[in-house]
Every structure is written in structure tokens, then in C-alpha cells.
Amino acid sequence: MSKLGTPVKLDIASxxxxxxxxEVREARDAHWYAETDWGIAVLSxxxxxxxxxxxxxxxxxAKWPRQHGVSSGQFHEWWSQNLLVLEGDDHHRIRRLVNPAFSRRKVRAMEPKFEELARELIGSWIHRGEVDFASEFASPYATRILCMMLGIDESDWHHIQELASTIGLGLGxxxxxxxxxxxAAVNELTVYAEGLITEREAAPxxxxxxxxxxxxxxxxxxxxRQELVNIVILLIFAGIDTTRxxxxxSIDSFQKQPDQWDKLARHPYHYAExxxxxxxxxNPIGRWVTREATESFQHRERWIEEGTTVHLYTLTGGTDPAEFNNPCDIDLDAERSPxxxxxxxxxHCLGHFVARTDIGVALAALAGRITNVxxxxxxxxxPDSGNTGASYMPITFERRNSVE
Structure with missing residues (x-):
């Protein structure tokens, strides 16, 4: 592929x-990357x-908080030590110890509970024909699943979700x-995590x-002990934010393509994944993946200096017409590149199988019950910087009486 234009400057803080x-699509048409105030943005x-x-x-x-004037405090300390930013031996050691908790077998065993929760939540508002999807499905579904998986009392879900949302602001x-x-949120979750660990140690x-x-x-x-606490905080924050x-x-994308939504409703087990x-x-929640050059190297015509921050834009890459036919459309029958x-x-995200499973269960359950969303x-x-999504999302719909 050859990009012959000049890289543009994107104001990602706006x-x-x-x-x-x-603007961003034209930047991708012009060149394989764009400039930003925080490194380069890879678009293709x-x-x-x-x-x-x-x-x-x-x-x-790792240096994200410092780039934005945060060089001390609870969030800075937690961020600098959590699995997302660690490298080398510590990263491999912690990841190897955490892996068994995310096994395919354990997640699959939870699917009936995920399905039961989805049906419960949908049943509480389906008669109305309208709902704030963010607060009445996405948030309770994601948070209560996290509570199930960690063995937390589900009655705590609302407060835990608020804390996770607040920490999520740190990614913007x-x-x-x-x-x-x-x-304050990191401090409160630290105390909460310490209490959970103490309880499990006493009663496995x-x-x-x-x-x-x-x-x-x-x-x-x-x-x-501190690594355990950091992991529990990460599980609570990332587990809730990603799914909700x-x-x-996903609902916003599927409402634009009702034929694909109806296809999912007709064949949920075939098309859920x-x-x-x-x-x-x-339409990914994480609009970019952050990397840093560990040494200077040449990529295409660009010399990338050691220490350069490189944001890999997941959405522009995933909808690149050079790679995908009808790139912005959902096509449940298409064979797509990863x-x-x-x-x-x-x-690679440690909890990807959990997210894929609980999101798939939810979408299949929703498609089977509501249409004309x-x-x-x-x-x-x-905002699109960091993790994005909806804090308030009113939807209207019709009840699906049957699936042909």
C-alpha cells in the first residue's frame, strides 16, 4: 500500500x-499515520x-498520566504498577499466575447465569417500548456479571459501577x-479489594x-499482596467498562442494520460470536491501542525515535477499505481479517474471552426479544479519547413476538 499525501495533525483532545x-477518514486516505500532541496515530x-x-x-x-500532568497520587501509583503497563519478567509472571482464572472452561460454565441475568433485565422494561439502555441494561448487566465472577454481593453493583466509571476517566x-x-475511587477500591482478598483467604x-x-x-x-490488590482493581474497572x-x-451499530439484527435473532447460536x-x-470501546518504541527504528519512510508514543487506531484500522469490503457495515456472513x-x-487483553462471551450472550438475548431498535x-x-461509550442512551423498540 502506498500513501502519498502528507500526514495531518489530529486534535484528539477536542x-x-x-x-x-x-476528518479522520480523510487523514487515513492521505497517509498511513497522523500526528497528534501525544505521539503518532497509526490509521491503516x-x-x-x-x-x-x-x-x-x-x-x-505507562507514561500516560505524566503526559497529562499527573505524576503522583493513588491513580498514578496504581497505574504504574498494574498489569496493563508492566513489561518483562514481572508482566510474564503476573500474567501466568492470573491466566487460570480466565480459562475457557470457567467462563463457559458461567454462560447460563449470564443468560438468566440478561432475560431478567430485559423482562423488567420490555413492556414499555423504550428504555435508557445504558443505565437499565448495559451497566447492571456488566457490573452484576463482574460481581458473579468475583463472588461479590450483587446488591453492591451500583456503587461498584460508579467507582469503575470514575477510574475510567483516567484513560481520557x-x-x-x-x-x-x-x-478517591482508586483509594476506595483498594480498601474494597483488600477486604475481598482477606475474606477469600479465610474461606476459599x-x-x-x-x-x-x-x-x-x-x-x-x-x-x-499489593499485586493482588492491583489486579482486583483492574478486574473491577476493566471488566465493567469494557462490557457495558x-x-x-454494539446496539448503536446494529440499529443501523436491522437486517443483521434480525439475522442474529433467527440464528443466535450461529451468529452470536x-x-x-x-x-x-x-465500533470498538477502545479507540486506540498504545505502544511505545523501545528503540529507534525505520517503518516505511518514517524514522521512529526510541520513546515515541504510537497510538494504533483500532476503529480506522478495522474499517480500512484497503482491507475490508463494505468496511463500515456489519456483515455476519463475511470472512473478515482480525x-x-x-x-x-x-x-493481548487477558479478559478477552470473558468479554466476548458476556457480550455475545447479551446481544443474542436482546435480538431475540426486541426489534426495530x-x-x-x-x-x-x-469522548473518543481513551474508552468511549454512552453514559445515557435512550432507545425505542418493538417487542419481537416470534422469530421465523
Missing amino acids: EEFRMNSK YEDNTHLLHSPYMGQGS VHVGDHIASID TDDLLGTLLGANREDDRSLS HQLSL RAVEEALRV HFAFGGGVH RVGADTDWL
């Missing part, structure tokens, strides 16, 4: 910045693929504006946290 805008599928697996690239999120470019509340369980603690006891390179926002984004992959490709929504390489124009979308 409240109006949107990854699926004409081909270059995203290459750089995501480059031996010269490391996880580049305006982290400094919210740092006091973010620090077979839930995700119990499995994690069991693996930790059996390994001679076990996790420290991706569900809202494909529905998740297509929604993640065309997307980048869960990152890649050694930093319309998303309200007054939906409150979060």
Missing part, C-alpha cells in the same frame, strides 16, 4: 473529536498489524481535570478470585 469522522490496517507485532514496540501506556486526555475523584471459593488466590498459593513466584460500553456501541467480532471491528479491539502480542438523538456519548 471534545468534538470523533474517530469515525470525515496494514500498518496497525505490522506495528502491533513489531519487536521494537513495547506497552506504551482530560485525566487531570478529574484526578481528585479518580484518586471457586469463583474467579478464589481461583486466582489458589494459583497464587501453589506457585513459588507468587504475587505480592461495548454493548451500547460473529456479532461480537463485527461490533468490535466497526480486528485490534483487544490489542495484540504479549499484551432506534437510538435517541440525545444519547450522551463519552
Whole structure:
């Protein structure tokens, strides 16, 4: 592929910045990357693929708070030590110890509970023909699943979700504006995590946290107490945010293609996994994956200096017309190249199978019960920097009486 234009400058800090805008598409047409105030933004599928697996690239999120004026405090300390940003031996050690808690077998065993919860939530509002999807389905569904998996009392879900949402502000470019509340949320979840760990140590369980603690006891390179706490905070934050926002984004995408929504309703077991992959490709919660050059190297005509932050744009890569036919459309029967929504390489998202499973269960359940979905124009979308999604999302729909 040859991009002959000049790289443009994208203002990703602007409240109006949107990854699926004409501005960004034209930037991708002009060149394989764009400039930003925080490194370069890789726009094409081909270059995203290459750089995501480059031996010269490391996880580049560690310095994100400092880039935005946050160099101390609870969030800064937690962020600098959590699995998302660690490299080398510590990353491999912690990931190896945590892996058993996310096994396919354990997640599959939870599916009936996911389905039961989805039916319960849908049943509470289906008679109305309208609902705030964000607060009455996506948030309780994602948070209560996280509670199930960690063995937390589900009655705590609302407060836990608020704390996770607050920490999520730390992934945006305006982290400094919210740092006091973010620090308070990390502090509260630290106390909460310590209490959970103490409870499980006294009374072992077979839930995700119990499995994690069991693996930790059996390994001679076990996790420290602080590493355990950091992981629990990460599980709460990432587990809730990923599912709840991706569900809202998925509904927004499918409402534009009712034929694909109806296809999912007719054949849920056949298309549920494909529905998740297509929604993640065309409208992912994480608009970019961050990496950093660990040494200077040449890529195409660009010399990338050691320490350069490189944002790999998941949405522009996943909808690149050079790689995909009808790139912005969901097509449940199409054979597509892999997307980048869960990152890649050694930093591929640890909880990807949980997210894929609970989102797939939810979409299949929703498609089977509601049709003619319309998303309200007054939906409150979060900025596209960091994780995006809807904090308020009114939808109208018709009840699906049968599936032919």
C-alpha cells in the first residue's frame, strides 16, 4: 500500500473529536499515520498489524498520566504498577499466575447465569417500548456479571459501577481535570479489594478470585499482596467498562442494520460470536491501542525515535477499505481479517474471552426479544479519547413476538 499525501495533525483532545469522522477518514486516505500532541496515530490496517507485532514496540501506556500532568497520587501509583503497563519478567509472571482464572472452561460454565441475568433485565422494561439502555441494561448487566465472577454481593453493583466509571476517566486526555475523584475511587477500591482478598483467604471459593488466590498459593513466584490488590482493581474497572460500553456501541451499530439484527435473532447460536467480532471491528470501546518504541527504528519512510508514543487506531484500522469490503457495515456472513479491539502480542487483553462471551450472550438475548431498535438523538456519548461509550442512551423498540 502506498500513501502519498502528507500526514495531518489530529486534535484528539477536542471534545468534538470523533474517530469515525470525515476528518479522520480523510487523514487515513492521505497517509498511513497522523500526528497528534501525544505521539503518532497509526490509521491503516496494514500498518496497525505490522506495528502491533513489531519487536521494537513495547506497552506504551505507562507514561500516560505524566503526559497529562499527573505524576503522583493513588491513580498514578496504581497505574504504574498494574498489569496493563508492566513489561518483562514481572508482566510474564503476573500474567501466568492470573491466566487460570480466565480459562475457557470457567467462563463457559458461567454462560447460563449470564443468560438468566440478561432475560431478567430485559423482562423488567420490555413492556414499555423504550428504555435508557445504558443505565437499565448495559451497566447492571456488566457490573452484576463482574460481581458473579468475583463472588461479590450483587446488591453492591451500583456503587461498584460508579467507582469503575470514575477510574475510567483516567484513560481520557482530560485525566487531570478529574484526578481528585479518580484518586478517591482508586483509594476506595483498594480498601474494597483488600477486604475481598482477606475474606477469600479465610474461606476459599471457586469463583474467579478464589481461583486466582489458589494459583497464587501453589506457585513459588507468587504475587505480592499489593499485586493482588492491583489486579482486583483492574478486574473491577476493566471488566465493567469494557462490557457495558461495548454493548451500547454494539446496539448503536446494529440499529443501523436491522437486517443483521434480525439475522442474529433467527440464528443466535450461529451468529452470536460473529456479532461480537463485527461490533468490535466497526465500533470498538477502545479507540486506540498504545505502544511505545523501545528503540529507534525505520517503518516505511518514517524514522521512529526510541520513546515515541504510537497510538494504533483500532476503529480506522478495522474499517480500512484497503482491507475490508463494505468496511463500515456489519456483515455476519463475511470472512473478515482480525480486528485490534483487544490489542495484540504479549499484551493481548487477558479478559478477552470473558468479554466476548458476556457480550455475545447479551446481544443474542436482546435480538431475540426486541426489534426495530432506534437510538435517541440525545444519547450522551463519552469522548473518543481513551474508552468511549454512552453514559445515557435512550432507545425505542418493538417487542419481537416470534422469530421465523
